Amino acid sequence: MSIRNRIITADHGGDAIRVPLIEISGASDGPVTSIVAGVHGAEYCGIEAAVRLSREIDSERLRGTLRIVTVANVPGFLGRCEVQCPVDGQNLNRLFPGSATKDYTDHLASVIYENCVRDADCVLNIHGGDIFEELVPYTGIGRTGNAQVDERCRELGRAYGLPFLLESGSPPGAVAGGSSLNQAAQADGITSILAESGGRGLLEEEFVETHLRGMRNTLKWMDMLDGDLELPNEVRELTTDFWRISSEGICYPEQAIGDRVREGQRIGEVKDWFGDTVEELIAPRDAWIVAVVITPAARKDAIVYQVAF
Ligand SMILES: [Zn+2]
Structure with a gap:
């Protein structure tokens, strides 16, 4: 002891x-x-x-x-x-x-x-x-x-x-x-x-x-x-994945942790340095939002959501 x-x-x-x-x-x-x-x-x-x-x-x-x-x-x-x-x-x-x-x-x-x-x-x-x-x-x-x-x-x-x-x-x-x-x-x-x-x-x-x-x-x-x-x-036992953005710029996720999103639903956008939208984020499938990247800095291919389904 x-x-x-x-x-x-x-x-x-x-x-x-x-x-x-x-x-x-x-x-x-x-x-x-x-x-x-x-x-x-x-x-x-x-x-x-x-x-x-x-x-x-x-x-x-x-x-x-x-x-x-x-x-x-x-x-x-x-x-x-x-x-x-x-x-x-x-x-x-x-x-x-x-x-x-x-x-x-x-x-x-x-x-x-x-x-x-x-x-x-x-x-x-x-x-x-x-x-x-x-x-x-x-x-x-x-x-x-x-x-x-x-x-x-x-x-x-x-x-x-x-x-x-x-x-x-x-x-x-x-x-x-x-x-x-x-x-x-x-x-x-x-x-x-x-x-x-x-x-x-x-x-x-x-x-x-x-x-x-x-x-x-x-x-x-x-x-x-x-x-x-x-x-x-x-306890929800699920599989996890990460959803990424494909553009560089300023990212505005629109979902919160614990949200349930549907395939095809808009879930955020990325704007360029001048405020023009360069990418609309669309949920590729039904999923739970487990984590959200809350800082707007968006490198190309950066993760914005961790999801579960
Ligand atoms: Zn960690």
């Missing part, structure tokens, strides 16, 4: 890698669950929930080992960066399981993976909606083609207790090489999900609480804590 706070360190050609890790060993044996927050450094609700969970856990009541990385991407957090790690501009959540011999962010991914993920039984990839987006809280799972592993991830996705459980549309096997933290773990046979709650660069109590409930549910579902799961929502 112990609580140990430490910073895992590594050197990458003179640039320091630092990963803050809290390890809580329970009073009796049991599984290992790793909670990794702050893979995207400006997703504050997930980071705050991870910090708070670490302070509320009573190690005498815990079975097994709980590891919590509060901020996986420290340079991104300190730099207030959307998506990327500012040292080399890469998206940490596309580089797992990582490599110590490539770029800084690949090395960071491998430090996290080898210290916190590889030998775990359960891994949560905790996100909080990035600075530029607003989203309905949801859990995300990949597909490996290993039915047993995939079904356990789906069960954990339900147990986390958010209104949407979204499966990535990629075909089985497409995640075998790893990419996001949870998909790399899932490909290694570990029960793992992504969980999103929060957004717009804000620290909002409602979304912190949503994550905290999901984290507690996870520990109960793993039989590391006693108690019943708290499941306040009906």
Whole structure:
């Protein structure tokens, strides 16, 4: 029974890698669950929930080992960066399981993976909606083609207790090489999900609480804590996709999160630098709007909506 706070360190050609890790060993044996927050450094609700969970856990009541990385991407957090790690501009959540011999962010991914993920039984990839987006809280799972592993991830996705459980549309096997933290773990046979709650660069109590409930549910579902799961929502189990714009300019999405849109419905427009409409956005099929990019800056081929159907 112990609580140990430490910073895992590594050197990458003179640039320091630092990963803050809290390890809580329970009073009796049991599984290992790793909670990794702050893979995207400006997703504050997930980071705050991870910090708070670490302070509320009573190690005498815990079975097994709980590891919590509060901020996986420290340079991104300190730099207030959307998506990327500012040292080399890469998206940490596309580089797992990582490599110590490539770029800084690949090395960071491998430090996290080898210290916190590889030998775990359960891994949560905790996100909080990035600075530029607003989203309905949801859990995300990949597909490996290993039915047993995939079904356990789906069960954990339900147990986390958010209104949407979204499966990535990629075909089985497409995640075998790893990419996001949870998909790399899932490909290694570990029960793992992504969980999103929060957004717009804000620290909002409602979304912190949503994550905290999901984290507690996870520990109960793993039989590391006693108690019943708290499941306040009906869970919609759907497939997810991203809708993009094809023009550069100023984007005006017209749908809100949680909206249901119909095929052929107008859902926004893009204007050029002079205010003329250059693209009308039309829903290609019926879908739920799960996330909206709320900043008007529109690069060619940028995502404007995440949807589910
Ligand atoms: Zn994220």
